[in-house]
Each structure stands twice: as structure tokens, then as C-alpha cells.
Amino acid sequence: MTRDEEFQELRPLLFSIAYRILGSVAEAEDAVQETWLRYEASPTVPASPKSYLSSAVTNISINVLRSARVRREEYVGPWLPEPLLTDPYEDPQRSAELADSVSMAALLLLERLSPLERAVFVLREVFGFGFPEVAEAVERSEAACRQLAVRARRHMDEGRPRFEADRRERRELAERFLDAFRDGDVDALAGMLAADVQMVADSGGKAPQWGRGIAGAAKVLRLLAAMSGALAGVGVVVEPRVMNGQPGAIFRAGDGRILNTWTIDVLDGRVQAIRTVINPDKLDHLGPVADAWAVNRAAIAHRHAGSADGTPPAPSM
Structure with a gap:
């Protein structure tokens, strides 16, 4: 085979x-190109x-992550990884590890690790590299990599939910949840939300x-009800x-352009978290991006026009 092949x-x-390692599609693609x-x-x-x-x-990704950490500390609002539709790498022997490790929840847990811990965890726990290979990749001794792996596993285990729902159950509940949102069925939505459910949005100020x-x-349900009709x-x-x-879901404006994405965490038969990426810089790899400000203004105007009491609406995204 040639080098290119x-x-x-x-x-x-x-x-x-x-x-x-990076939680960014654009940065990962740049790292691959540099490689x-x-x-x-x-x-x-x-x-x-x-x-x-x-x-x-x-090594390239570790160096990029170190500088990215500084930028993320100055990020406007909550930071979320860039959404990924399809993981290009498949390994039937490690399908469960690969699927779990690319979830928003897992990527956010990885943010707790140092760059070296993160790299070691990804290579060892996700892709099954042997410690000699891991040591070569991060330019540390095998003994040091074993210690890094132990610390990384401990941090990851501390943050993982104790019980995870069956994948089919998660998918089916999420489908019912999205159907209820589209239909504006507030009672159905209420029955699927965990008491401590969270909604987090990454707009980056853009x-x-x-x-x-x-x-x-109660707060999440109020927002979902306001969003459903307005959108x-x-x-x-x-x-x-x-x-x-x-x-999850992709939200598209009337012209088909991408408005934002949702990922939905399901645990114990309830929606535990909804994470939405609205920052247009994190969406353009998925396709043409809509003007979220214009859609938001139109949605607010729609809600005002249909409101009986004139109460100012919640943000629509």
C-alpha cells in the first residue's frame, strides 16, 4: 500500500x-490533516x-487541547462539544465503548481530566490500545500511563450515572418526548421529565x-411549552x-437550514438532561446554518400575536 492508501x-x-480528546469536529479534522x-x-x-x-x-491533539482549555475558560456561557452525527470508526469488538464514549455526557466528563489523562483514557479504555502503545503515543513510561489510567477511570466513574437505561428504551422514550414536544402535549412532556432535569444551551454569545x-x-416544562408553539x-x-x-434531534428553520441540535439524556425512564448547541460555528459541519436571531425574533412575534395576556415570551431556542 502507498502512504496515502x-x-x-x-x-x-x-x-x-x-x-x-478535543470534543471538536473542526479541531479533530485539523489534527488529522496535520498528522x-x-x-x-x-x-x-x-x-x-x-x-x-x-x-x-x-500528540497533536494533546497540544491543541492545552491551548483550547484557555479559550474555553473565556467562552461565553456553557461550553458543549460539537455535535457529531456519525462516528466514522467502527469496531464490532468495542461497539459499546465507542458509542458510550462519544456521548455528550461522556465528553463533558472527559473535560474533567488533564490532557494526558484524557489521551490515555481514550486510547486505553475506548480503543483498547495496549500500555506499550499508549506509552509511545503520549511519550511517557508504561508505569506512568498505568497511573494516569487509574486516575482517569476514577474520575470518569465518579461522574457516571449509577444506572443506565437500555439503548432501545432510551430511543423509544426520546421519540415519545420529541413527538410530545412537536404536538405541544404538555401533560405528556411533564410525565417524562425527571424532577431535577436540566436544559443547557451552548450559544457562545453568537x-x-x-x-x-x-x-x-417545572421550569424546563414551562420553557418547552413556550418553545413548542412558537417554533x-x-x-x-x-x-x-x-x-x-x-x-437527539436537528431543528431546521422553514428554509431547511440548521437552527440547533438537541441531545437527550435518559435515565430510569425519565429525561434527565437536554443539551442544545446553537452556536453557528459548531453547526456548520452539519450543513447550512440558519440565522437563529431572525428565527427567534419571528418566534417571539408569533407568541405575542397569539398571547391573550401579552406576557413576554421565553427565548425560543
């Missing part, structure tokens, strides 16, 4: 490693292209935002999709 064969794996440039320019032929390329993309998040069934009234379509390996 070897690289193209391994590209899905390299992207999947980089995305889990190719290094591979192409290397005067030596590695004994194992997989080991060489995995090490290269890991789209409508409802503050730093909303918690509690339907201006032609917004809710398109159920698998987002980051979990139930």
Missing part, C-alpha cells in the same frame, strides 16, 4: 481518537503505520441564549436524529 484506511480511527502532513514528510517508513499515526494524532441553564421539571408557528421542523450516539 495507508493513511486513508486509518483516517476514521485517527479522527475518532482526536474528536474524543497526514507529518506522515507525508517523514523520511522513514514506520514499522507500524497505525502506531505511528495514532501517536502523531494523539445566538439566542436563556442564561447559563435551566434546572427543575411550530414559524415553520421550524424537528428532525429526530442520533446525535453523539444518543437520541
